[in-house]
Amino acid sequence: MKSSSPLKWFATREGLYYVALAVLLVVILPLALDPFRLNMVGKYLTYAFVAIGLVMCWGKAGILSLGQGVFFGLGGYCMAMFLKLEASTPEATAIQSTPGIPDFMDWNQLTELPWFWEPFHSFSFTLLAVIGVPVLLAFVIGFAMFTRRVGGVYFAIITQAIAAILTILIIGQQGYTGGVNGITDLQTLNGWDIRTDEARTILYFVCVGMLFLCLFVARLVQNRKLGRILVAMNAQENRVRFSGYDVAAFKIFVFCLAAAFAGVGGAMFTLIVGFMSPSFIGIVASIEMVIFCALGGRLSILGAVYGALLVNAAKSGFSESFPELWPFAMGALFIGVVLAFPNGLAGLYQTYVMPLEDKIFKRNRGAKLEAKPAEKAAEPKPTAEKTPDYDPMIDSYSPEKS
Amino acid sequence: MSAAKSKRGDFLLAVEGLTVSFDGFKAVDDLSFYLDPKEIRVIIGPNGAGKTTVLDLICGKTKATSGSIKFDGKELTKLKEHQIVHSGVGRKFQTPSVFEDLTVFENLEVSYPKGHSVMGALGFKRDAEVFKAVEEVAETIFLTEALNEPAASLSHGQKQWLEIGMLLIQKPDLLMLDEPVAGMSVTERKKTAELLRVITRDHTVLVIEHDMQFVGDIADRVTVMHQGKVLSEGSIEHVKSDPKVIEVYLGH
Numbered sequence: 001m002k003s004s005s006p007l008k009w010f011a012t013r014e015g016l017y018y019v020a021l022a023v024l025l026v027v028i029l030p031l032a033l034d035p036f037r038l039n040m041v042g043k044y045l046t047y048a049f050v051a052i053g054l055v056m057c058w059g060k061a062g063i064l065s066l067g068q069g070v071f072f073g074l075g076g077y078c079m080a081m082f083l084k085l086e087a088s089t090p091e092a093t094a095i096q097s098t099p100g101i102p103d104f105m106d107w108n109q110l111t112e113l114p115w116f117w118e119p120f121h122s123f124s125f126t127l128l129a130v131i132g133v134p135v136l137l138a139f140v141i142g143f144a145m146f147t148r149r150v151g152g153v154y155f156a157i158i159t160q161a162i163a164a165i166l167t168i169l170i171i172g173q174q175g176y177t178g179g180v181n182g183i184t185d186l187q188t189l190n191g192w193d194i195r196t197d198e199a200r201t202i203l204y205f206v207c208v209g210m211l212f213l214c215l216f217v218a219r220l221v222q223n224r225k226l227g228r229i230l231v232a233m234n235a236q237e238n239r240v241r242f243s244g245y246d247v248a249a250f251k252i253f254v255f256c257l258a259a260a261f262a263g264v265g266g267a268m269f270t271l272i273v274g275f276m277s278p279s280f281i282g283i284v285a286s287i288e289m290v291i292f293c294a295l296g297g298r299l300s301i302l303g304a305v306y307g308a309l310l311v312n313a314a315k316s317g318f319s320e321s322f323p324e325l326w327p328f329a330m331g332a333l334f335i336g337v338v339l340a341f342p343n344g345l346a347g348l349y350q351t352y353v354m355p356l357e358d359k360i361f362k363r364n365r366g367a368k369l370e371a372k373p374a375e376k377a378a379e380p381k382p383t384a385e386k387t388p389d390y391d392p393m394i395d396s397y398s399p400e401k402s
Numbered sequence: 403m404s405a406a407k408s409k410r411g412d413f414l415l416a417v418e419g420l421t422v423s424f425d426g427f428k429a430v431d432d433l434s435f436y437l438d439p440k441e442i443r444v445i446i447g448p449n450g451a452g453k454t455t456v457l458d459l460i461c462g463k464t465k466a467t468s469g470s471i472k473f474d475g476k477e478l479t480k481l482k483e484h485q486i487v488h489s490g491v492g493r494k495f496q497t498p499s500v501f502e503d504l505t506v507f508e509n510l511e512v513s514y515p516k517g518h519s520v521m522g523a524l525g526f527k528r529d530a531e532v533f534k535a536v537e538e539v540a541e542t543i544f545l546t547e548a549l550n551e552p553a554a555s556l557s558h559g560q561k562q563w564l565e566i567g568m569l570l571i572q573k574p575d576l577l578m579l580d581e582p583v584a585g586m587s588v589t590e591r592k593k594t595a596e597l598l599r600v601i602t603r604d605h606t607v608l609v610i611e612h613d614m615q616f617v618g619d620i621a622d623r624v625t626v627m628h629q630g631k632v633l634s635e636g637s638i639e640h641v642k643s644d645p646k647v648i649e650v651y652l653g654h
Contacts, residue, residue: 220524221524224523224524224525224526225511225512225517225523225524225526226520226523226524226526228504228508228511228512229512229523231501231503231504232501232503232504232512235501235502235503236499236500236501238463238495238499239495239499239500239501239565239568240512241483241484242461242463242483242487242492242493242495243487243512243513243568243572244484244487244488244515244518244572245484245518246482246484246518246519247484249519249520250520250523253520
């Protein structure tokens with residue numbers, strides 16, 4: 001990706017944006033907030049995983065999914081099943097009529113562990129399933145829809161229906177899933193108590209680490225030819241098809257990628273919050289995820305992180321004082337963003353803040369600015385410079401030199 | 403008739419008995435025609451004659467109801483669109499369809515015939531070969547100066563050239579152009595004719611065009627379509643003097 005050493009990348013404009021986010025998440029917030037609030041920020045960040053996936057899937061490739069909660073939930077439930085089994089030792093559940101199975105199963109007159117719970121005794125299987133199960137479902141949906149050229153609004157409606165179906169299924173099958181209460185009373189991860197303040201702080205940092213991992217994967221994809229094809233596909237699907245690309249395969253790929261991110265986010269959510277329930281995966285939750293992405297800027301993976309943080313912080317703040325007003329505020333926010341700033345916060349930043357940055361940059365270190373686009377994709381040597389509108393936060397398919 | 407002209411008797415493209423019916427309406431009706439390698443063929447005909455549908459059928463955008471399209475010995479009617487492209491057929495649409503958000507360079511790069519699978523596109527590297535191919539094509543289509551411009555900033559004519567360039571970089575054996583000079587200025591038309599002459603040194607070209615002046619400039623042979631069928635075929639002089647053609651098309 002970088003033309004010279006990886007360290008130099010951090011001194012580029014795009015690199016600095018990542019550094020700024022890292023400083024905020026790793027230094028400022030942990031110092032400024034008590035463990036309880038930090039844990040809440042950790043929870044918000046788990047939604048950022050979904051938002052990053054939506055940037056790739058919706059912002060870049062134009063595939064709007066209103067069912068990302070499904071993948072978030074599947075990842076979260078996989079993790080919750082592992083933790084629940086660990087918490088349901090025969091000793092801990094001795095008072096049940098069938099000791100050794102999760103409590104809600106016992107309440108629902110189940111006498112043995114269902115077959116699909118068995119593999120979740122294994123931690124490594126669980127880690128695979130956290131990504132594998134959402135990706136598998138995304139592949140099946142994507143294959144069924146995209147090879148039949150179902151797209152746009154129809155696809156959005158179908159994904160929303162899937163979110164509804166999964167919620168109904170989970171609530172209806174409470175003996176197997178914990179029903180509307182979800183899977184609760186999770187205690188330890190491989191013997192490590194996840195409920196202490198210390199553990200929650202560590203989990204917060206793990207979450208930040210995973211988030212950056214996902215950011216870099218997303219960035220890699222968007223800076224490669226693959227990323228340009230996604231954008232091209234969004235604008236001129238037929239031209240891409242008649243340039244020799246199997247459009248469906250690319251759509252399936254990006255949908256699966258978004259599902260994988262969401263799955264990781266869901267698993268982190270379960271660990272950080274300590275339970276998983278259908279209310280986090282249904283239609284409303286899924287649409288909220290789209291709002292995080294839209295507010296942050298649907299073309300910017302970094303913007304998506306800020307969007308998830310800000311909307312969730314606003315939600316907490318608002319619901320603490322005026323719980324009944326929040327849905328209206330949220331709706332107004334979404335309509336406002338779509339009408340007034342279609343590129344969200346990242347778009348505003350690009351329009352208003354970046355010119356200021358340019359001025360400061362030019363005054364202080366004009367020379368360095370010249371070297372800026374070295375960060376862009378893999379060309380041998382970047383030469384002439386211009387690109388007034390180029391913004392690494394918005395898009396990374398900057399004009400390449402020849 | 404074409405067989406006699408073809409050197410070894412093998413056509414690059416053989417369309418036989420091609421029919422497509424939309425809810426009973428036959429847009430293309432039992433159509434047959436043959437292209438020799440390196441030939442420039444122009445299809446003309448009144449609106450609704452089925453010209454664009456023929457191109458749609460060849461490139462796989464529309465599926466044929468019956469009939470066969472053999473390209474270089476391969477049956478195209480069974481293939482998917484991207485497979486048809488890979489076997490060497492390039493198609494330019496009537497309205498310029500370039501990627502406006504990408505630069506001219508990136509437009510051409512996306513069309514470069516490597517990295518077409520998902521993983522291929524992820525691992526695709528911009529090597530010297532890509533630069534060379536892009537620069538060569540950019541020169542052919544008069545866009546060397548505009549390589550780093552976003553395609554959205556190009557004029558209508560330049561977009562048409564860019565789309566032709568996007569086909570050229572795929573190195574297809576057959577290029578299909580749907581009204582390449584529509585909406586162009588006189589100068590742009592001349593340049594486009596020049597461009598097509600360069601292209602036809604190495605490619606077979608199938609063009610749909612209305613502008614008779616332009617048709618006369620470039621065509622080896624002309625096929626006149628009317629109501630989904632071939633009305634007349636031959637040199638431009640031949641079809642111009644064909645009474646059937648005058649009747650339905652030129653005379654009015």
